[in-house]
Amino acid sequence: MTFEQLLQYVASGLTNGSIYALTALGFTLIYNATDIINFAQGEFVMLGGLSAVSLHEAGAPLPVAFAGAVLTVTVVGILFELLAIRPLLRSGVLTQIIVTVGASLAFRTGALMIWGRDARPLPSFSGETPVRLLGATFNRQTIWVFGLTLVIVVALQLFYRRTLTGKAVRACSINPMAARLMGVSYSRVVLLSFAVSAAISAAGGVMITPASFMSYASGSLIGLKGFAAAILGGLGNPLGAVIGGLLLGIIEALSVGLLPGGSSGYKDGVAFLILVLVLFARPQGLMGGRIVDKA
């Protein structure tokens, strides 16, 4: 493999990896606030992509379709929390997790009825002509995806580190009752976590649709890979989620290039191989799991 080919694989890995990173981050936000693993996370990605397709077909310019799709899915995330998660607060986390599995099926079925079976495309955000960088040619969409993902990650980081609301969310993930004793409304923190989690996953869905299309069924695989990425980075660790996602994307892409046969047949298996390896060898993930209160 030449250096140029290597760069190509890495670039394509970063594109998918960004989406895994955003999905993994979505898992992390909900997990940290509630201890729930949201198995409907991938459906937020799918709904984001398909909503943008519809809005664009209805005549909305791409940026408007992007924003509209993110907004739509945010509302879906909020309703999901209010109608399915909140009423089960007393039934325990396990029941809530099972509900997310059911919700995932419901979202898929709904999407099938609205958008049909076909995978749908979106145009690239800024044309198809590739750009040359470091002696290699890159797809413009790759740069958009990676760039926007960075912006989202940095913005979230600032929110959670610098604002009082963000700190309150972190406090809730450490010790919800102590946070409530300071006047923090835990139920609002949970709602906010679902909203933000849905929003960033939807953004990922919109960004990946030009590169790899989106169908009603695409969400589950992306969701599982996002979950693998979150485990790889250390479940509950936001930075780990991002790094785990990007790493998973790159490993996947390289496996296509390096493994005999050179087809993408193995690609989807790689995520699960990594998932199993991490769970056996280093269950806390690369970056360590959620920091728990030892005070």
Add this chain to the structure above:
Amino acid sequence: MLKLQGIRAGYGRIEVLHGIECTVGDGEIVTVVGANGAGKSTLLKTVSGILGIWSGTIELGSTAIHKKSVERIASLGVVQIPEGRQLFGPLTVEENLELGGYAKRRSGRKAHAKLEEVYELFPRLRERRRQQAGTLSGGEQQMLAIGRALMAEPRVLLLDEPSMGLAPLIVKEIFTILGELNQRGLGMLLVEQDARLALSLAHRGLVLERGTVVLEDTGQALLNNPDVQAIYFGQHGGRRDSRTESA
């Protein structure tokens, strides 16, 4: 003024508090003493809303608060420093303090001024403002717990065993500060195993035995009460040595 009337409460089907009457006047320190398992922590939990009550009323001024949520009660100025301090260990000292003021939603200069006020009171917290709360010594953690509560500008402070696990010298320091805060008009409901120390600070005291108030008097009178002395000032009524650590 905080007023509890006929408080019955418990866990599951087991009643722990059997009709408690208690008032904390403005600027008053009321101490509750009692053996392990008497229901002292349970009483504080009913006031802060962590534990719902089965019957009775809890009023702050003219507002009934016993049906309100934990966060609402905190926002109204009834601020609890829970048993074991419950700091946000991975967050910095300053972040813990900022969160203490969450209900006030201060920003900019006002937020800064309030922080400075707490740092004046606990200069050691200022030195350690960027340090993770979980890395502080026991004494510093208790100071942070108090500082965090003060950020909320409480009308009544609920304290659950502030001396727990601390060396005697540190306990003295903490109680001195509590006394100063009270001089400035802050009312407190104080639960404490170290009955002698707590009663000497208190205006009034209650003796709680298996969920019932068996004695109520001024702090001074209880200090001099032979029964109280016999039961709560002995070797075993004092601080639990196994939990003591140095600061």
